[in-house]
Amino acid sequence: MRAADALMESLKAEGVKDVFGIPGGANLPTYDALVDAPFRHIQVRHEQGAGHAAEGYAKASGRVGVAFATSGPGATNLITAIADAMLDSVPTVFITGQVRTELIGTDGFQEADILGATFPFVKHSFQVTDPRQIPEYVHEAFHIASTGRPGPVLLDIPQDLSRADIDYVPRTEPVELPGYKPSTEGNIKQIRIAAKALANARRPVLYTGGGVISGNASEELRELAASDRFPVTSTLMGLGAFPASHENWLGMLGMHGTYVANHAMDKADLIVAIGARFDDRITGKLDEFAPHAKVIHIDIDPAEISKNVGAHIPIVGDVKKVLPKLTREYRALQTDPERLDAWWETLRGWQREHPLRYEPGRDGEIKPQFMIEAMRRATGGDAILTSDVGQHQMWAAQYYGFDEPRRWINSGGLGTMGFGLPAAIGAKVACPDELVVCLAGDGSLIMNVQELATCVSADIPVKVFLMNNGYMGMVRQWQELFWERRYSAVEMGPSPDWVKLAEAFGATGMRCEDAADLEEMMDTALRTEGPVLLDVRVAREENCFPMIPPGYAARDMVESPRGVSS
Amino acid sequence: MEAGTPRSVKLEDLHVPGQLSGRKHVLSILVENKPGVLARVAGLFSRRGFNIDTLAVGPTDDPSISRITLTLDGAVHPIDQVTKQLHKLVNVLKIRDMEPEETVAREMALFKVSAAVENRSEIIQFAEIFRAKIVDVARRTMTIEVTGSADKIEAFERMVRPHGLVEMVRTGEIAIARGGGD
Numbered sequence: 001m002r003a004a005d006a007l008m009e010s011l012k013a014e015g016v017k018d019v020f021g022i023p024g025g026a027n028l029p030t031y032d033a034l035v036d037a038p039f040r041h042i043q044v045r046h047e048q049g050a051g052h053a054a055e056g057y058a059k060a061s062g063r064v065g066v067a068f069a070t071s072g073p074g075a076t077n078l079i080t081a082i083a084d085a086m087l088d089s090v091p092t093v094f095i096t097g098q099v100r101t102e103l104i105g106t107d108g109f110q111e112a113d114i115l116g117a118t119f120p121f122v123k124h125s126f127q128v129t130d131p132r133q134i135p136e137y138v139h140e141a142f143h144i145a146s147t148g149r150p151g152p153v154l155l156d157i158p159q160d161l162s163r164a165d166i167d168y169v170p171r172t173e174p175v176e177l178p179g180y181k182p183s184t185e186g187n188i189k190q191i192r193i194a195a196k197a198l199a200n201a202r203r204p205v206l207y208t209g210g211g212v213i214s215g216n217a218s219e220e221l222r223e224l225a226a227s228d229r230f231p232v233t234s235t236l237m238g239l240g241a242f243p244a245s246h247e248n249w250l251g252m253l254g255m256h257g258t259y260v261a262n263h264a265m266d267k268a269d270l271i272v273a274i275g276a277r278f279d280d281r282i283t284g285k286l287d288e289f290a291p292h293a294k295v296i297h298i299d300i301d302p303a304e305i306s307k308n309v310g311a312h313i314p315i316v317g318d319v320k321k322v323l324p325k326l327t328r329e330y331r332a333l334q335t336d337p338e339r340l341d342a343w344w345e346t347l348r349g350w351q352r353e354h355p356l357r358y359e360p361g362r363d364g365e366i367k368p369q370f371m372i373e374a375m376r377r378a379t380g381g382d383a384i385l386t387s388d389v390g391q392h393q394m395w396a397a398q399y400y401g402f403d404e405p406r407r408w409i410n411s412g413g414l415g416t417m418g419f420g421l422p423a424a425i426g427a428k429v430a431c432p433d434e435l436v437v438c439l440a441g442d443g444s445l446i447m448n449v450q451e452l453a454t455c456v457s458a459d460i461p462v463k464v465f466l467m468n469n470g471y472m473g474m475v476r477q478w479q480e481l482f483w484e485r486r487y488s489a490v491e492m493g494p495s496p497d498w499v500k501l502a503e504a505f506g507a508t509g510m511r512c513e514d515a516a517d518l519e520e521m522m523d524t525a526l527r528t529e530g531p532v533l534l535d536v537r538v539a540r541e542e543n544c545f546p547m548i549p550p551g552y553a554a555r556d557m558v559e560s561p562r563g564v565s566s
Numbered sequence: 567m568e569a570g571t572p573r574s575v576k577l578e579d580l581h582v583p584g585q586l587s588g589r590k591h592v593l594s595i596l597v598e599n600k601p602g603v604l605a606r607v608a609g610l611f612s613r614r615g616f617n618i619d620t621l622a623v624g625p626t627d628d629p630s631i632s633r634i635t636l637t638l639d640g641a642v643h644p645i646d647q648v649t650k651q652l653h654k655l656v657n658v659l660k661i662r663d664m665e666p667e668e669t670v671a672r673e674m675a676l677f678k679v680s681a682a683v684e685n686r687s688e689i690i691q692f693a694e695i696f697r698a699k700i701v702d703v704a705r706r707t708m709t710i711e712v713t714g715s716a717d718k719i720e721a722f723e724r725m726v727r728p729h730g731l732v733e734m735v736r737t738g739e740i741a742i743a744r745g746g747g748d
Contacts, residue, residue, distance in 0.1 A: 115602060119609045124656040127601065144656060179598065179659045189570055196575035269577055294580045303650035310582030 003131035003161060004029035006168040007095070008037035010138035013170050016066055018042065018057065018429050020050040024070025025110060027097030029162035031068075042429060042458050045450040047074050049422035051081020052411075052448070055090045056426025059409045060384055060434075062216060064146050065092045065426060071099050072110030075156075076117065080416060082152045083121040087413025088237060089214055091150035093141050098158040101129075115156055123151030124180075131164035139171035148182030149301040150214050182300060186317030186325060194272070194296045194313045195329035198228075201270035203292075203343045206230050207253065207282075210237030210412065211275015211299060211319055218242070218405045220323035221274065227327050229340050231347055233261040235276050236393075237412040240402035250347065251356070254282040255548050256394040259354030260347055262546075262554035267346070268293040275299060275319045278308040279413070288553035298322050354559065356398050356546075361539060364514040368392065368467055368538045371518065372399040375439065375465060378522035383435040384409060384427045388420035388444030391473040391544045396439050398544075418447030424462040425454055435526065438464045442492050443472035449501070455531035456506040463525050464502075464533040469540045470495055477543045481561075482550075502533035511535040585647070587640035590619070592671055592741045595634040595652060596626065596660040603657045607634060614651055616643050620673070620716075620738030631659065635740045637716075664741045671741040674711065675719045676701070680730035681708040692725045707732055715739075 001009070007030060011019075018040045023031035034041055044050045047069040054065030069078050075096040085092045099108045115127050124144045126137040134157065141153040198204060212221050212234075218241045225232050225248050232242045233253040242249060251258030253265060265271065271293045276282070283289040289309065297304070297311035298319055305314040315322055361367040372395050379385075381403060387393045387410040402408045409427055411419040424438035445466055455462055476490040502509030508528050512521045518536065525534045546559045597603045604623060611618050619637045626633050638648065649661050664671070681689050686708065693700055693710050696718065702709035712722050716739055723734065 116605065119602075119606055120613050123654075129601075177656060180656045192571040193575050196572070197577060197580065200575060200577055294577050295582075301654070303647065303654055305650075306582065306585065306644075307647060310585070312580035312582055 001166060001168040002029070002033065003134050003164045003166050004033035005036075006166055007134050007138065007157070007162070008033045008039075009168055009170065010135045011066065012038065013172060014064070014138065014142040016064070019066045019068060020044055020053040020057070020426065021068030022047055022050060022070065022074060023068075024074045024097065026071035026099055026159045027068060027074070027157075027162070029159060030095070030097060030157070040429065042425065042454065042460070044422065044425070044454045046448065047077035048080050048418070049425070049448055049451045049454065051078045051092075051094065052084065052416070052419050052422035053426035053429070054092045054094070055081060055085050055088070055419075056386060056409055056423030057430040058091050058426075059423070060406055060427035061430035062406065063091075063430065064142055065090070066095070067092070068095050070097045070110065071114070071159075072112045074110075075114035076112050079118060079121065080414075082118055082154065084411050084414040084416045084419065085152035086121045086123065088210060088411065089150045090152065091146040091214075092152045093145050094152060094154045096154065096156045097162070098156045100160040101158045102160075104158065115154065118154055121152070122154050125154035126156065128155065128157045128161055131161040131166045134166070135168060135171050140175050140177065143175035144177070144180060148180070149211075183302070183316050184300065184318035184321055186298070186315045186322035188325065190313060190315045191322060191325045192329050194315060195326055195333060197270060197294065197296065197313060198272070198330055199333045199335045202339055203267055203269040204230055204272065204340075205250075205264045205268045205270075206232045206272045206274060207234070207265065207276055208232060208238045208241055208274045209235040209276025212238050212241040213405045215275055215300070215319040216405075217275070217320040217323055220320055220327070224323050224327045224330075227330050228335065228337075229344060231264055231343075233257070233264065235279070235282055235412070236397050236410070238276065239397060239408045240405045243403040244401040245403055250351075252397050254279075255284070255550070256398065256544055256546065258356060258398070259546055259557060259559065260350040262548065262557055263350055264347060265290045265293070266554040271295050273297045273299070273311075274323070277304045280308075283308065284548045284556075285551055285553045298326075358542075361515050364516055366512070366515045366518060366536060366538045368395050368469070368542050369399050370515060371465075371467055371536055371538055372396050374519045374522060375437065376400050378519055378526060379435060379437060383407070383437045384431060385437050385439060386410065386420045386424040386427055387439045388441045389415045389417045390441045390444060391469075391477065391542075392439055392441045392467040394474075394544045417441070417444040420444060421448050421451045421462070421464060424464070425451060425460050428460050428462050436462045438462055440464050440466045441473065442466060442468040442470065442495060442498075446496070452502065452505040452507055452531065452533070459530070461530050461532075464531070465522070465525070466498060466533060466535045467538055468495070468498065468535050469538050469542070471540065474544070476541070480541070480543070498533060498535035507531040507533055509533050509535070511537070513537045585644035586642075587645055589640050589666070590637055591640045591645050592635065592637050592664040592669065592739060593649065593652075594662040594664055594741055595636070595658060597632050597634055598657040598659060599625070599630050599632045600657055603632070604634070606655050606657065607652065610651055610655065614648075616648050620736070622738035622740050624740070635738065637739050662743070664743065668744050669741050670744055671715060671739045672713055673716050673719055673737055673739045674713045675722075675734060675736040677710045677712065677722070677726055677734050678707050678732040679710065679726045680706055680732055682706065685729055689726060689729060692722065696722045698722065
């Protein structure tokens with residue numbers, strides 16, 4: 001069998017149904033084999049789009065996302081998506097064509113050392129040097145991408161090797177890699193110590209991250225929180241793992257987190273970090289972070305434990321396996337049900353006195369926070385929401401109210417502008433029966449706007465709600481607050497006519513400039529067949545608060561522009 | 567009561583173990599002998615800001631496995647974090663943080679020293695004291711091979727430097743556990 005056909009068979013054996021990509025010279029054999037393969041292939045318009053679509057696919061469904069690209073620029077265009085998948089632990093397999101074996105190292109046409117270029121950004125990568133390796137490497141790539149802490153795996157196949165003839169033997173046996181054995185169970189002794197520490201905690205907080213979602217452990221988290229009245233906060237990546245409508249929910253923590261969540265961390269005596277990694281956007285000034293707290297850290301990646309914040313009780317394991325054990329051990333203990341009363345009283349006081357708030361818009365002005373609230377009402381919360389990166393992303397995290405996992409898809413670690421639209425394509429392909437809405441910023445959307453062509457040509461009816469303030473809003477906010485309002489290269493005008501742009505691509509374009517029309521226009525957009533872009537003109541210089549200025553601690557949080565002293 | 571778990575865990579009794587050991591560490595790393603493995607290891611060190619003091623790579627008794635021996639300063643880097651990051655590389659099979667008391671560590675160095683006729687005998691004496699070997703003699707220079715701990719090699723360097731050190735080449739340390747293995 002031709003190796004390229006064996007590649008298709010191997011992907012099929014891994015359960016692949018959908019692939020995103022673009023052909024080129026070096027992966028012509030792959031694309032020739034694709035003609036007869038039973039996959040839905042989404043022909044995107046830029047390889048970065050293929051990468052983010054694969055990520056959106058994986059985040060929405062939990063299945064491995066797959067993207068194809070050719071050698072050289074095709075492969076290098078994937079790099080941003082690969083790095084994004086690495087930082088957000090997204091299970092993805094990237095398959096690149098490479099120049100013919102005899103040209104490798106000669107600076108041949110469209111040659112790029114994609115393996116060397118992506119070493120820092122991949123969980124693992126394979127250079128095929130013998131066509132017979134392809135089935136084995138594919139099998140290993142999917143195993144590595146989807147187990148342990150998930151991440152991107154790259155497979156680079158020289159063009160001539162794709163055309164070679166090999167004996168294809170399906171690989172279905174369990175993968176045995178001597179250097180790769182994730183610990184999943186969690187040390188039961190450590191779990192017992194953790195349960196007993198929780199029993200003695202008077203000001204505990206469950207601090208959860210994206211690991212709860214990628215570990216499919218939302219139910220297990222809810223059980224743990226329910227085993228006592230444990231307050232729960234989450235990182236940006238963990239939103240939806242715990243319902244925002246639950247009474248134990250404190251809101252997101254970190255730089256744009258709620259007052260109560262950040263002050264809970266500041267005053268906590270015990271923090272249970274669950275699939276979270278104490279990123280600088282969470283901790284702020286590291287040596288003033290959670291000064292009174294002991295730390296239980298549960299993570300499948302041992303290298304995250306004590307990387308940024310020292311763990312008093314480390315537990316290495318899969319959150320889905322560790323959390324039920326912790327809940328069981330905790331429930332078996334004699335605990336004082338009233339010991340958390342005072343803590344909850346404090347937390348409720350903070351919630352009452354420092355809720356999320358904004359000045360309502362006047363004279364039809366659309367406040368961005370109002371736009372998020374309107375989106376929540378228009379979708380009933382029953383949508384997969386993808387997002388670009390910037391102010392709109394933070395406002396969505398604050399105001400949308402995510403109740404279920406895998407419904408909030410955005411770029412957290414790398415903070416990749418332009419992520420939202422291709423990620424929405426991926427999510428819609430993975431979950432065709434779900435409503436998929438992309439919340440875009442005007443600075444971000446333009447970075448991958450070419451994927452509107454993909455939506456139209458491949459009939460992927462995503463709804464793009466554009467929060468258009470004519471700025472790269474978050475950068476503008478920083479320049480306003482911390483750089484004496486010296487605006488530098490943040491103005492996006494004159495903006496494209498987004499309605500005409502959508503129409504030029506063959507999508508439906510709509511514009512909303514008055515708050516009174518917003519919800520109705522959103523409803524119309526959601527009811528309209530096919531891809532729709534709704535350009536929402538929001539208040540231009542609104543700032544996203546609360547905010548902990550970079551390098552400061554939770555108690556330095558500012559809640560309004562008046563609170564900022566530069 | 568389960569064995570090994572205290573009856574109650576008081577929060578004030580919990581501590582985070584210290585991260586910095588304050589001494590030199592020799593890591594002996596077994597890796598798969600595949601292309602790009604050294605680049606992955608070296609890249610990891612530079613990306614994470616870990617400074618390698620010495621690095622030696624060579625084959626093992628199994629041709630599919632190579633050994634990387636590297637030394638780094640535990641006063642600057644949390645060794646635990648270094649080894650955990652290394653373990654994330656799929657091609658890394660095993661890492662041993664060699665215990666100094668239970669380890670024989672050796673490095674080899676070649677010294678090319680200016681050796682005029684009048685000070686040759688002194689250099690030869692140094693070589694004898696350090697149990698070094700003279701491996702090349704030319705009209706104006708002598709080349710001496712020294713094997714030993716890094717300290718010994720540095721001591722030898724201090725002795726010959728006043729005579730004029732033309733060039734020095736060091737291998738980086740390699741190490742093996744004392745006694746009958748694990």
